[in-house]
Amino acid sequence: MSGTGAGIRAAAAVAVSGLLLAGLPALYFLTVHGCGEEEDRLAEVMSGETVLDAAPEGAGRKDRYQECDDDDRFVVVGARYRYDGSSEDALRYYGEAARADGWRPRTAPGCFTKPMGGTTAYLGVEGPDDGLLHVEIVADRAKSQWC
Known part of the structure; x- marks a missing residue:
């Protein structure tokens, strides 16, 4: 009989260990993962930043997105x-628009930073590639650097 009790206790210990090893990551994933x-x-x-609505002469907005x-x-x-303009003209235009909106230029061309929502946001201007x-x-809460 005592062998059976020891076996049950060992099986229970294995089950509890398994629940902890599998359950804690699953709990983390369900409660912390995701937006x-x-x-x-x-x-x-x-999305309230006016620089997103600014465009150089001759540009027409195709779409706006949030992810x-x-x-x-x-x-x-x-x-x-x-x-259809040049990237130099676009960078010049957004350099002026970004500074007027409180963005600070970074060393990378077309990259600017600004404190926003309790973190640092990064404004990037790319293209035009294939006319876009x-x-x-x-931005993120982990204070990552994006450019």
């Missing part, structure tokens, strides 16, 4: 414009 209210608030602040990466919880708000100009703001 939530904090990211929604950050996206709301970012959040569920794995790393970074928020992206941006706009794409049809633009991308203007995008990226």
Whole structure:
């Protein structure tokens, strides 16, 4: 009989260990993983930036977008414009528009930073590639550097 009791206790210990090893990561994934209210608030602040609505002469807005990466919880708000001008003209235009809106230039061309929503946001200007100009703001609560 005592052998049976020891076996039950050993089986229970194995079961509890298994639940802890599998359950804790699953609990973390269900409660911490993914975008939530904090990211929604950050996206709301970012989408109010006027520099996203600014465009060089001859540019026509194609679309505006807002995304959040569920794995790393970074928020992206941006706009794409049809633009046949040069990248130099676009960078010059957005350099002026960004500075007027309180953005500070970084060493990389077309990259600017600004405190926003309790973190640092990064404004990036790319293109035009195949006639599309991308203007995008990226930020997260982990204070990552994007450009």
